[in-house]
Amino acid sequence: MTLGTAPIGYDLSLCIPNLKAKGKESALAEMVSAAHLAGAIREPDLLLELLRVRERVGSTALGKGVAIPSARSVTVLAPRLVLGRTARGIEWGAADGHPVTLIFMALAPGEWREEAFHGLIARAAAVARLQRNRHRLLSAPSPEAVAEVLRGASA
Amino acid sequence: MGHPTYPRSADEAPASTERWTPLSRIVHLNDLDLLTRETTDPASLARLKKLGLAAEDTERLKAARAQAAQSVGARWLVAYERARQRYGSAVAAVRDRVCLGCFVTLPTTARPRSGAETVTTCESCGRILFWG
Numbered sequence: 207m208t209l210g211t212a213p214i215g216y217d218l219s220l221c222i223p224n225l226k227a228k229g230k231e232s233a234l235a236e237m238v239s240a241a242h243l244a245g246a247i248r249e250p251d252l253l254l255e256l257l258r259v260r261e262r263v264g265s266t267a268l269g270k271g272v273a274i275p276s277a278r279s280v281t282v283l284a285p286r287l288v289l290g291r292t293a294r295g296i297e298w299g300a301a302d303g304h305p306v307t308l309i310f311m312a313l314a315p316g317e318w319r320e321e322a323f324h325g326l327i328a329r330a331a332a333v334a335r336l337q338r339n340r341h342r343l344l345s346a347p348s349p350e351a352v353a354e355v356l357r358g359a360s361a
Numbered sequence: 362m363g364h365p366t367y368p369r370s371a372d373e374a375p376a377s378t379e380r381w382t383p384l385s386r387i388v389h390l391n392d393l394d395l396l397t398r399e400t401t402d403p404a405s406l407a408r409l410k411k412l413g414l415a416a417e418d419t420e421r422l423k424a425a426r427a428q429a430a431q432s433v434g435a436r437w438l439v440a441y442e443r444a445r446q447r448y449g450s451a452v453a454a455v456r457d458r459v460c461l462g463c464f465v466t467l468p469t470t471a472r473p474r475s476g477a478e479t480v481t482t483c484e485s486c487g488r489i490l491f492w493g
């Protein structure tokens with residue numbers, strides 16, 4: 207499902223409003239698959255494996271129901287934030303013990319420096335930090351409404 | 362383009378890296394080296410902590426890296442390590458026939474045939490090429 211370009215500075219063009227996945231790794235797989243179908247990445251198997259290794263290094267859950275899994279790889283064609291939403295919540299190893307309901311997957315090309323990559327992650331974190339934004343993202347009835355929230359949040 | 366398939370319950374399943382091409386193995390090694398730099402460089406690590414992202418279990422990353430290096434095999438590992446020592450990152454993506462490592466336009470003949478398991482390097486900088 208494509209949102210078009212939301213002016214978050216980078217093309218936040220992918221949103222999965224209702225993830226089918228019930229677990230962390232299957233959620234990662236579902237989001238990678240969506241990014242692949244949208245033509246944002248090559249070699250989804252490689253990207254998925256990288257995301258899995260990243261999670262083993264330390265949980266990417268920020269708490270308050272938010273996770274920002276991230277990957278930087280030459281298999282990423284252009285920077286993307288992929289948003290996955292799940293009402294039931296997914297266990298993500300968060301320090302506050304809360305399951306995750308909003309997942310921002312930050313994908314950056316391999317040639318990006320750490321600073322730029324972390325800038326992309328920071329944008330997602332800035333949106334997710336505000337309780338009002340989280341609530342609006344979770345209750346938005348359509349991908350278009352999600353895009354609207356992100357547009358407002360990053361304005 | 363085939364639809365990618367994943368294990369239905371992927372939460373514990375190990376990656377089936379055995380069927381990866383030699384280039385895929387090299388790209389994965391490069392991915393892990395980028396991640397290693399991200400999670401060990403002090404300035405980078407400080408930013409991650411500030412963002413609230415954990416990255417403390419680097420032993421597991423080391424193990425994954427060692428496994429990935431072994432799967433690449435001695436022949437390509439030499440070229441890989443040489444380029445990594447020199448540039449920090451051994452693999453460069455190619456867009457519109459331009460090596461994104463050194464920005465040289467590659468000859469039309471440089472691209473391996475589709476489906477070929479050939480690994481190619483940039484004739485200008487020596488980086489291993491990922492034709493995206």
Ligand SMILES: [Zn+2]
Nearest residue numbers: 460463483486
């Ligand atoms: Zn080059």
